[in-house]
Amino acid sequence: MNTQKYHIVVGLEVHVQLLTRTKLFCGCGTVFGAAPNSQTCPVCLGLPGSLPVMNRRAFELGLRAALALNCSIARFTKWDRKNYYYPDLPKNYQISQYDLPLGSEGWLEINTSQGIKRIGIIRCHLEEDAGKMLHDERGTGRDSLVDLNRTGTPLLEIVSKPELSSPEEARLYLEEMRLLMRELGVSDCEMQEGSLRCDANVNIRIPQAEGGGVLATPIVEIKNLNSFRFLEQAVRYEAQRQYEQWQKDPGYLLGKVSKATAGWDEASGRTVFQRRKEEAADYRYFPDPDLIPVIVDDAWLERIRGELGELPSAMRKRLGTQYGLSEYDVGVLMSLGRQTVAYFEETARVCQDAKAAVNWITNQVQATLKDRGGDLAELPLSAQRLGELIAKQKELGLNKQTAQAVYDKMLHEDLEVAAAIEALQIRVVTDTNAVVELVRAAIAANPKAVADYKKGKTAAANVLKGAVMRQTKGSVRADVVEAVLKEELERG
Amino acid sequence: MSGQTLTLDEVRWIAHLARLELSEAELEMMTRQLGAIVEYVAQLQTLDTEGVEPLAHALPVSNVFRDDVPGEPLPVDQAVAAAPDRRVTPRGERFFAVPAVLE
Ligand SMILES: [Zn+2]
Numbered sequence: 001m002n003t004q005k006y007h008i009v010v011g012l013e014v015h016v017q018l019l020t021r022t023k024l025f026c027g028c029g030t031v032f033g034a035a036p037n038s039q040t041c042p043v044c045l046g047l048p049g050s051l052p053v054m055n056r057r058a059f060e061l062g063l064r065a066a067l068a069l070n071c072s073i074a075r076f077t078k079w080d081r082k083n084y085y086y087p088d089l090p091k092n093y094q095i096s097q098y099d100l101p102l103g104s105e106g107w108l109e110i111n112t113s114q115g116i117k118r119i120g121i122i123r124c125h126l127e128e129d130a131g132k133m134l135h136d137e138r139g140t141g142r143d144s145l146v147d148l149n150r151t152g153t154p155l156l157e158i159v160s161k162p163e164l165s166s167p168e169e170a171r172l173y174l175e176e177m178r179l180l181m182r183e184l185g186v187s188d189c190e191m192q193e194g195s196l197r198c199d200a201n202v203n204i205r206i207p208q209a210e211g212g213g214v215l216a217t218p219i220v221e222i223k224n225l226n227s228f229r230f231l232e233q234a235v236r237y238e239a240q241r242q243y244e245q246w247q248k249d250p251g252y253l254l255g256k257v258s259k260a261t262a263g264w265d266e267a268s269g270r271t272v273f274q275r276r277k278e279e280a281a282d283y284r285y286f287p288d289p290d291l292i293p294v295i296v297d298d299a300w301l302e303r304i305r306g307e308l309g310e311l312p313s314a315m316r317k318r319l320g321t322q323y324g325l326s327e328y329d330v331g332v333l334m335s336l337g338r339q340t341v342a343y344f345e346e347t348a349r350v351c352q353d354a355k356a357a358v359n360w361i362t363n364q365v366q367a368t369l370k371d372r373g374g375d376l377a378e379l380p381l382s383a384q385r386l387g388e389l390i391a392k393q394k395e396l397g398l399n400k401q402t403a404q405a406v407y408d409k410m411l412h413e414d415l416e417v418a419a420a421i422e423a424l425q426i427r428v429v430t431d432t433n434a435v436v437e438l439v440r441a442a443i444a445a446n447p448k449a450v451a452d453y454k455k456g457k458t459a460a461a462n463v464l465k466g467a468v469m470r471q472t473k474g475s476v477r478a479d480v481v482e483a484v485l486k487e488e489l490e491r492g
Numbered sequence: 493m494s495g496q497t498l499t500l501d502e503v504r505w506i507a508h509l510a511r512l513e514l515s516e517a518e519l520e521m522m523t524r525q526l527g528a529i530v531e532y533v534a535q536l537q538t539l540d541t542e543g544v545e546p547l548a549h550a551l552p553v554s555n556v557f558r559d560d561v562p563g564e565p566l567p568v569d570q571a572v573a574a575a576p577d578r579r580v581t582p583r584g585e586r587f588f589a590v591p592a593v594l595e
Contacts, residue, residue, distance in 0.1 A: 027563025
């Protein structure tokens with residue numbers, strides 16, 4: 001029996017800014033942070049007599065994303081004008097795709113605690129971004145300022161089906177979307193810079209006592225959620241708020257109360273409702289006569305498909321099965337990007353120990369990159385060398401500190417593992433007779449520990465082991481020392 | 493028949509969407525004139541278009557693209573020159589200025 005008071009229903013509308021050098025319909029740059037209004041031209045300012053021309057790269061990035069989202073690709077697309085008035089939209093219409101979106105009916109898989117869940121994608125389409133408004137926050141009624149650099153920047157809008165059923169799932173979906181778009185080179189998805197934006201449509205379904213069916217609350221669209229945490233918090237808050245409102249007002253139901261729009265106030269942790277628009281949106285879409293249609297043939301589509309490479313969902317499964325890694329390790333590796341995964345695969349191939357390779361890469365290598373800045377390509381320690389280090393560590397039974405010292409030496413002096421070990425003068429005792437000698441010397445030098453051990457304090461053996469390890473600077477295998485020590489103590 | 497194809501309220505709504513302020517007399521005139529246009533176009537609906545593909549564009553061309561290569565943007569002072577109002581900040585940034593927008 002289900003005791004949940006309500007079930008959450010979420011659909012997400014995600015906007016990603018495409019990684020192009022120029023805007024969707026003109027040659028203006030798309031760099032973030034340029035001086036206000038320095039990246040404009042007659043086309044994106046909407047000046048009379050100018051004509052837009054489609055950016056091929058933007059279209060192909062859109063195709064790439066649509067394919068990766070398992071969408072059906074429209075073989076014939078056109079451009080439509082969405083008409084509305086706002087100061088950040090100089091043409092008074094946005095060029096978008098209305099009835100023939102680039103992709104439709106796809107899906108994205110997310111990895112939930114209950115396993116893999118497939119979330120439907122209704123559509124994805126290309127459109128141009130609007131400009132940026134700067135309002136006078138002090139409420140002095142002063143003019144608002146407009147920066148049109150962003151106007152005309154290419155966006156891909158991706159609309160999910162309302163199939164996300166918890167705040168966590170909503171977050172996982174957005175995280176997976178970001179990973180996919182980054183891996184594909186479709187977008188850098190920098191949330192701070194607005195190149196990944198998300199609106200959440202939220203309502204709840206409330207099961208009724210036997211025979212009463214299920215009630216649903218009206219949909220609330222929470223706009224502009226610019227972090228994973230805020231998305232999760234906002235969905236959780238809004239669902240509970242709707243439940244409480246329904247308890248107070250049983251007429252608060254889908255179909256009776258119209259859809260509302262809200263923002264997320266991070267300071268108070270609440271959804272804040274925007275003044276209800278009196279008018280229903282009436283965008284009067286019509287085909288843009290300035291732009292001609294795009295026809296996608298098989299050859300073009302196959303070429304784009306060929307550029308996709310391995311998709312994150314496939315890579316995730318392969319890393320798990322091929323290397324026997326835990327879901328956690330796979331998740332950490334994947335979150336570090338495709339380059340790190342490749343580095344890992346080479347390291348694992350050389351050392352034949354995938355788990356050790358993951359540990360080294362997620363700990364030492366990441367710490368090094370954080371210290372030095374830059375990425376893996378600039379790291380002087382190749383995957384080959386790291387693999388050799390790991391193999392050597394196992395072969396010689398080097399302890400953690402010694403292996404770390406070798407790693408540092410290899411990194412700073414650009415050395416092979418053998419040269420680094422030699423340079424550090426690490427004496428690796430592989431001869432058991434030599435270990436026996438060392439153990440006997442330690443026993444002779446620590447009569448108190450030996451006496452304790454004989455009284456049954458087996459932990460006293462650690463004192464002896466520590467003495468041996470210190471003396472050899474960790475160059476003997478701890479397991480060998482332990483075995484020899486046990487034998488010697490039992491014998492005496 | 494004139495005046496039947498469009499109502500006064502529909503024209504009032506269209507004028508609002510286009511941000512046009514029309515007097516009652518103008519509204520009546522527009523209702524009549526727009527109505528005549530709609531009627532004229534409605535004649536097309538009497539044609540049999542069975543099996544005719546919808547036309548997305550009047551020109552028989554498709555797939556015209558440009559390469560993703562930056563061009564020269566307008567100098568900032570020229571970009572904002574035609575605006576009804578502008579603002580230069582103390583840091584020398586130039587903006588379009590519009591009446592205060594709340595929300
Ligand atoms: Zn431009």
